[in-house]
Structures are given as structure tokens and as C-alpha cells.
Amino acid sequence: MKKLVNQRENFLGDMLDGLKLRDSNIEILEETIVVRKERKKSGVALVSGGGSGHEPAHAGYVAEGMLDAAVCGEVFTSPTPDKVLAAIKAVDNGDGVLLIIKNYSGDVMNFEMAQEMAQAEGHNVASIIVKDDVAIDNEEQRRGVAGTVIVHKYAGYLSDQNLSLDQITEKVETMMETLYSIGMAIEPCLVPTTGEYGFNLAEDEMEIGIGIHGEKGIYREKSETVDKIVNRLLEELFKHTKSSRLIVMVNGMGGTPDSELSIAAKYVMENLSSREVTVSKLLVGDYMTALDMQGFSLTVLDENQTVLDALEAKTDSKYFK
Amino acid sequence: MKKLVNQRENFLGDMLDGLKLRDSNIEILEETIVVRKERKKSGVALVSGGGSGHEPAHAGYVAEGMLDAAVCGEVFTSPTPDKVLAAIKAVDNGDGVLLIIKNYSGDVMNFEMAQEMAQAEGHNVASIIVKDDVAIDNEEQRRGVAGTVIVHKYAGYLSDQNLSLDQITEKVETMMETLYSIGMAIEPCLVPTTGEYGFNLAEDEMEIGIGIHGEKGIYREKSETVDKIVNRLLEELFKHTKSSRLIVMVNGMGGTPDSELSIAAKYVMENLSSREVTVSKLLVGDYMTALDMQGFSLTVLDENQTVLDALEAKTDSKYFK
Incomplete structure (x- = not known):
């Protein structure tokens, strides 16, 4: 290992x-x-x-x-x-x-x-x-x-x-x-205490609906470009969310480079714009990970002024940005 | 890819x-x-x-x-x-x-x-x-x-x-x-523009002296526990650094989970303590990466009050912490 x-x-x-x-x-x-x-x-x-x-x-x-x-x-x-x-x-x-x-x-x-x-x-x-x-x-x-x-x-x-x-x-x-999330992975995590991968994926496969404990997803699908992955995840989220004004989090799963989170964020915003959804706050980064899993999750929440104030409020956590 | x-x-x-x-x-x-x-x-x-x-x-x-x-x-x-x-x-x-x-x-x-x-x-x-x-x-x-x-x-x-x-x-x-660095990797990065890995490593191998452009290291060695890797890197750095008071950076290579950077940081500090080196500032995080490479680099710098003041000074970069 x-x-x-x-x-x-x-x-x-x-x-x-x-x-x-x-x-x-x-x-x-x-x-x-x-x-x-x-x-x-x-x-x-x-x-x-x-x-x-x-x-x-x-x-x-x-x-x-x-x-x-x-x-x-x-x-x-x-x-x-x-x-x-x-x-x-x-x-x-x-x-x-x-x-x-x-x-x-x-x-x-x-x-x-x-x-x-x-x-x-x-x-x-x-x-x-x-x-x-x-x-x-x-x-x-x-x-x-x-x-x-x-x-x-x-x-x-x-x-x-x-x-x-x-x-x-x-x-x-x-x-x-009104808080909804869904995640995906292109590579599983390697669990240090067992020495085992959470699951195995072929070169052309991805997992949709992964958990944060190395669990495989609900759906195994052919891997896609990130714009299509973003749309796939948003389709799931919009089965639940009803608002056209959202707070959005793009969360890295731990092994995803920051560059790819930026790229995912771009397509999230483009996609939401095409759905005529306004994003009042965008959070992007590694917030809740699964070791070194490569992938990301999307979280949406109905706009709410108190939550917006909370997200902007000062914290001395180095990790909330 | x-x-x-x-x-x-x-x-x-x-x-x-x-x-x-x-x-x-x-x-x-x-x-x-x-x-x-x-x-x-x-x-x-x-x-x-x-x-x-x-x-x-x-x-x-x-x-x-x-x-x-x-x-x-x-x-x-x-x-x-x-x-x-x-x-x-x-x-x-x-x-x-x-x-x-x-x-x-x-x-x-x-x-x-x-x-x-x-x-x-x-x-x-x-x-x-x-x-x-x-x-x-x-x-x-x-x-x-x-x-x-x-x-x-x-x-x-x-x-x-x-x-x-x-x-x-x-x-x-x-x-x-007096600014010296050296890096290592247990997994190479996958370069998006070529679809190729920077190098290939066997299950029991690691690279010492990697670059940040996907280059393989100067030495290919049997993989080791992180305390031994830390010592290996510090041995290289102490061929150059002469001070017993250092500023130290533990830098993730992009795909390394934050938990492992914390673990590396622990062994860096233990090792430096055993060398009777005082660390006046410890920086840990992803500062300069190579896409999704898994590994870390260590940087040391002789203690210098102006540099310490600089490192503590305010910045609105979300990435310098």
C-alpha cells in the first residue's frame, strides 16, 4: 500500500x-x-x-x-x-x-x-x-x-x-x-487502515452518487467530460431543489487538483445560468473529502440572507474560504 | 484519460x-x-x-x-x-x-x-x-x-x-x-493535455527528487513509511542548510490528502527536533503542485525576522495559509 x-x-x-x-x-x-x-x-x-x-x-x-x-x-x-x-x-x-x-x-x-x-x-x-x-x-x-x-x-x-x-x-x-448534495468520482480512495481501495473502476468508468467513506456510487457510468458530469449531477439535484436563487458548493473529494475544481465551477455556473438560476454565493474547495478520492460533489441550498451573512462572516479556520 | x-x-x-x-x-x-x-x-x-x-x-x-x-x-x-x-x-x-x-x-x-x-x-x-x-x-x-x-x-x-x-x-x-527544497512522489501526475502519466511506478516504488512538471525523480527507491521519507528528504536538505533555526514548508503535490500532509508535518517536526533544529514557522498545504501528483516537498529557509514578519502579514489570497 x-x-x-x-x-x-x-x-x-x-x-x-x-x-x-x-x-x-x-x-x-x-x-x-x-x-x-x-x-x-x-x-x-x-x-x-x-x-x-x-x-x-x-x-x-x-x-x-x-x-x-x-x-x-x-x-x-x-x-x-x-x-x-x-x-x-x-x-x-x-x-x-x-x-x-x-x-x-x-x-x-x-x-x-x-x-x-x-x-x-x-x-x-x-x-x-x-x-x-x-x-x-x-x-x-x-x-x-x-x-x-x-x-x-x-x-x-x-x-x-x-x-x-x-x-x-x-x-x-x-x-x-433545502440543502441537497450529490457526488461523483473518477478514481476511488485508498483506505490507509485496510490498504484497500473503496472500489475499482475501469479506465472509461466513473461513479455517480459516491459516499464519503470510499463507498461506490449508486450508478456506474461511462466517464464523460466535466460539463456533462456537471449536468448529470445538477439533473439529480433539480429533482429536489425548487428555487431559482441558490447557494452552491463545488467540493473536492481530496485527490482532485484545484485546477479541476475551477474547471468544474465554470461549467456549474454556465449550466445554472442556462437554467436561469442565479447563484448568490459560490464556494469551491476541499471541504468534506474521502481521503485521496478523485472527484467532486455539488451542494445546493436555497438563497437565504442569514446563511449568506453566515458564509461571509469571519472565521479563523484556514480551511473555510 | x-x-x-x-x-x-x-x-x-x-x-x-x-x-x-x-x-x-x-x-x-x-x-x-x-x-x-x-x-x-x-x-x-x-x-x-x-x-x-x-x-x-x-x-x-x-x-x-x-x-x-x-x-x-x-x-x-x-x-x-x-x-x-x-x-x-x-x-x-x-x-x-x-x-x-x-x-x-x-x-x-x-x-x-x-x-x-x-x-x-x-x-x-x-x-x-x-x-x-x-x-x-x-x-x-x-x-x-x-x-x-x-x-x-x-x-x-x-x-x-x-x-x-x-x-x-x-x-x-x-x-x-539559504532557500532549499526537495520533493518526492508515490504516484505520478496525469497530464491533461497529453493524456499521459509523467512516469510510472511499481506498487513498492517511490521517486525522490521529482520536479513539478511531471518529471520523474533523481532517485527511484523502495517506498518507505513517511517518517523515513521525511528523514531521506531532510538528509538531502542538510547537505546545504547550515542553520539550526529554520522556516519550514511542507508542500502537497496536488493529489495528497490534507491528512497525510499533517502526518508528514508531524514527522518533519520530530525529526528536526532530534537534530536540535528550532522551527520558527511551519507552513503546511498545497502551495506549488504538479496537477494530481501524490507526494510532498520540503522547503527550508534560515530564520530571518523580516521573512517571518512577511509570512505573518495579511494577504487576501485564499491559498496562502
Whole structure:
């Protein structure tokens, strides 16, 4: 297996050690919990996390204006409830804690268990579950993918506006009603802990509807030029979105060069223009990845002035741009 | 060939169109020259560039605090002298222009030809040539690689301090005397304009001393764990660097996931600590890439307070972090 790692079982620990060296504003608790060195003294605290392999998510968003804590599991593996509980305790300043959970059974179970344990200890904890991936037909089973990062930024902004836990939860729930994503890959990711590729593709094949854990897509198709891929993904998204004014994210899957994200962004904007859709904000970059997978996802969200303000608001995360 | 592109001959144009959609502070002149919409009214203007495929270099550094213009050639192909000349004319405000050239024969020839043409038209133009890649023994033939981005930031800061063209040129020349880089790859890049890989590697092989144009390395070796790779690269760098106080850059080659850059950074810092070297600034990220190549380079520079100030100074480039 060719990976820039030391011992595969140390992937998470080594990565967090390195991350701490890169960002002097964070510290690591219990080897897996990333928090801001200077905890927020008031305002709802935001806790997210999940398996690793999605960098910069989630630890890279532990920063002023975004998350207060990221609970990091091993690669593609949910963190345990005791770690989530420890994160809640580390960041709760008395104004309550919101858990931002991606819709995977392990994450939902472990975060909700931690929520109950924290509530039993007197913490005011709410949770929201992100399920933006429309590759999955069944709404209840939709996975949380790149749209989660928009939730991080929005909730971080609302917390900085001193909204209560109930108010933030309600606003995020409402926003998520029009948050839709779908992803694709031309190359799978190589999982360091197993030494295996998530799937195998022939030279002329691509996957539409991939997940962020190395899963193959819902559809295997002949590979196409990026303008056609963009149209294919937008066709899926427009089965759900109804607005003609959208916030749009073009998210790299980790191994996609920045040049190709620019090219994809061009065709996204051209395509949306031909559909007479106005884009009020365009985000392009690696926000929620699957290790070194080559591909991208598109996320759309109905225009909303508060979300726009949130996306423009200051954060000291080096990864939200 | 699997690449997220439309027509391969439109790679550069499509990429710049996309970049402009991502960054409302830039505009594109003559289809290949990226400049700031609001030109600097005073102070030495900085022009860099070269072939494309190194994103975010160079166009991503056209921003307050860094470059005034990036002249973009096709993938791995030098821009022509007339484009460099047009860039010089577009940004010269009367305080002179510094060309920051990576040491490749095409770039050096074309930028220097443009320099002469501009001088003949009365512009005050100086140039410096970055040759930080110690993979090449012969000093005159050393390639300009990731250290170039440190030069961009340093020169941008000096310009903002209102230093003259002569002063900036001299300071940058002095700084470059201790600027050394070397890179490695575990996977080659796929060049969109040819549809070919830069080289081929067996499952258990890696390349040490790769270039940023898809060139294979100087040494082909058995692949190793990242701690040993880090030591291998530092051994090469310490044949040149003499200081025990260093500025260090860990640069991703484009297809390397951020998690692995964090892991590499950890072992770089551990290794330098064991050599009793103090790191006064650590930069980690994709600064100067080779398309989707998987690997990283290390750059070291003797500690220097002005360079440290420059690296900390504000820029509105989304890519210098």
C-alpha cells in the first residue's frame, strides 16, 4: 500500500499531532477531541465530528466562527459515546451544546447516546442530523456529506449572534430542508487502515452518487467530460431543489487538483445560468473529502440572507474560504 | 484519460474562467494574465507565472500582499514574452516591476525577453530567478519549486513596506541564498493535455527528487513509511542548510490528502527536533503542485525576522495559509 503514513494504526493520532503543529489555536483532549484552546465563555457550543478521512472536516473547522469541538474517530469509524460526552463537557459554558451529526447509523447512535448521558448530567444538549445526499432515494437514509460544512458555518454564525440553543436548532433545521448534495468520482480512495481501495473502476468508468467513506456510487457510468458530469449531477439535484436563487458548493473529494475544481465551477455556473438560476454565493474547495478520492460533489441550498451573512462572516479556520 | 476537464485544449481557459468566478478580486487580461481588479497605485509591482498545472500557483497568489500579476502558460508550458510584457505594462504604476521567475529555460528566456522589451519601452524592470530545488546537483540548473511561494509572499510584504525595486531585489536575492527544497512522489501526475502519466511506478516504488512538471525523480527507491521519507528528504536538505533555526514548508503535490500532509508535518517536526533544529514557522498545504501528483516537498529557509514578519502579514489570497 502506498500511503504517506507511518504505522496505519497510528493514522488518527499522527494526523492530529500534525494538525496541532499547524494550528496553534487548537488543543487535543483524550487523543481524539479537538477543541479551541480559548473556549467560548458564552454562547451555544457546537460539537461535530465522526470518522476521520474527511479532512479538513471536521477538526479543521474548530475555529472562531465555526465549531467548538470535533470528536475524531478512526478512519471512516464513528467516535465512541464517551468521547462525544467528554467533548460536550469540555465546551459547555452553560449556554447549551448543539451536536451536528452526519446521518450514519454509527454516528447517530453514538452522538445521541452521548447526548442522553450529558442530559442526565444536567447539560442542555440538542442535536441535528444532516442528510443532504440525494443519491439515496429514501429520505431517512440519506447520508450527511459536504452540506454539513455549510451547517457548521451557519450554526457558528448563529451562535456568535447569541441565539439560544432552541433558536439555532430551529433555524438550522429549516435551512436543511433545502440543502441537497450529490457526488461523483473518477478514481476511488485508498483506505490507509485496510490498504484497500473503496472500489475499482475501469479506465472509461466513473461513479455517480459516491459516499464519503470510499463507498461506490449508486450508478456506474461511462466517464464523460466535466460539463456533462456537471449536468448529470445538477439533473439529480433539480429533482429536489425548487428555487431559482441558490447557494452552491463545488467540493473536492481530496485527490482532485484545484485546477479541476475551477474547471468544474465554470461549467456549474454556465449550466445554472442556462437554467436561469442565479447563484448568490459560490464556494469551491476541499471541504468534506474521502481521503485521496478523485472527484467532486455539488451542494445546493436555497438563497437565504442569514446563511449568506453566515458564509461571509469571519472565521479563523484556514480551511473555510 | 480520466480527468475532470472538458476539451483538453481548453484546460487553461476553462481554469481561469473558473478561478475568476471563485475570486471577485481578480480579472483576466488577454485570456492568460491574471491581475488584481484594483491595481496598486504605488509600490513595486510583482509579476510571476509560468506553465499551468501548479495550482494554486501562480494565479491564486494574485492578491493584496502577494502578486500583482500571474502570467499563465498552458499546462507545463512557459507563457510567451508578449504576454509577460502585457502583464508588466498592466501593473507598472511607475515604481517599477519585479519579475519572479522559476529556473526553467523557457521561463527564463521568455520572462527575460519581456524584461528587455519593457525596459526598451521605458519601464523599470528587475528580475530574480528562483532555484531552490537541491535534487539537481548543478546549482545553475536547479529548478524553482515550492520555495517560489515564499518568495512571492516575502516580496509582496517588502513592496507593501514601500521598499524600492533595488532594495527588494537585493533582499530577495539574499534570502534565496539559504532557500532549499526537495520533493518526492508515490504516484505520478496525469497530464491533461497529453493524456499521459509523467512516469510510472511499481506498487513498492517511490521517486525522490521529482520536479513539478511531471518529471520523474533523481532517485527511484523502495517506498518507505513517511517518517523515513521525511528523514531521506531532510538528509538531502542538510547537505546545504547550515542553520539550526529554520522556516519550514511542507508542500502537497496536488493529489495528497490534507491528512497525510499533517502526518508528514508531524514527522518533519520530530525529526528536526532530534537534530536540535528550532522551527520558527511551519507552513503546511498545497502551495506549488504538479496537477494530481501524490507526494510532498520540503522547503527550508534560515530564520530571518523580516521573512517571518512577511509570512505573518495579511494577504487576501485564499491559498496562502
